[in-house]
Structures are given as C-alpha cells and as structure tokens.
Amino acid sequence: MSTQLEALPHRHVLTVPSEPSAVRLARETAEQALVEWGIGLRHPTVDPALLILAELVTNSVRHAAVLSPTVTVIYAAGPDCLAFAVHDRHPYQPPLYGAVTGTGTGGLAIVMELTLALGGTAVVRADSDGAGKSIWITLPL
Secondary structure: OOOOHHHOOEEEEEEEEOOOHHHHHHHHHHHHHHHHOOOOOOOOOHHHHHHHHHHHHHHHHHHOOOOOOEEEEEEEEOOOEEEEEEEEOOOOOOOOHHHOOOOOOOHHHHHHHHHHHOOOEEEEEEOOOOOOEEEEEEEEO
C-alpha cells in the first residue's frame, strides 16, 4: 500500500457541525462516494471502514465539540486503497497505538484493532498552528 494520499484520484470533503447527526452524515456520504468511485458496498473492507469512520467522528463530536464547532471528513480512494481523515480543532492528539497495547479503551481501541486487522495504517497529524488535528486511516482494497 505504497500509494501517496495526494496521488489518489478520488477525493471528497464534508464539513458538518459537531453534533450527533454528524456521524450519520459522514457514513452516508462515505457510502455515496464509494458507490460513485466504483467501490462496491459489499467489498470486505467497506463495513469495517464505515465503523472506523463512525467511531472517529463520534470521538470528535464527544470530545472536541467544546473547542471545535465543526468536524471535517476527507474521503479519498484509488485502485488499491481507501483513505479518510477526520479533522477537528481540538489540540489533544490521542496515542493511537496505545489503544491497541491496552492503555486505550473504547472507540479508539476498536478503530486501531480494525485498522491493523485490515493491514491498514493510522496516523495523527497536527494542524500547523497546533490547535487541531486530523486522524488519517488508510486501508488496502
């Protein structure tokens, strides 16, 4: 999975208010984008990817809404991978790989277990001003 994210031919961006309905909107948008990009919803990576996405958006709504009035989801895909990022303007950067080693619980542990089981990668990228971050997930197709 050596594809550079910038080189992926398919891309879509969604920005929604940091409220519970954001989870549904992010998931529905992902399903629509995947179909438009020719990635069948029955592909074995799709259901886990949608769960990962829902968990990340839920975390932003629950934990970042106080500082981040919106959540942005970036969707991207190419012939061999699916990638997405969930961005909010809260400075806290969770230790993703700690979620797998037992120091994390709940949503991030699920995110990391699924990501690693699918052979994917996860990374937290801080905003240039340090006041926000994106969590990027890349999964092979």
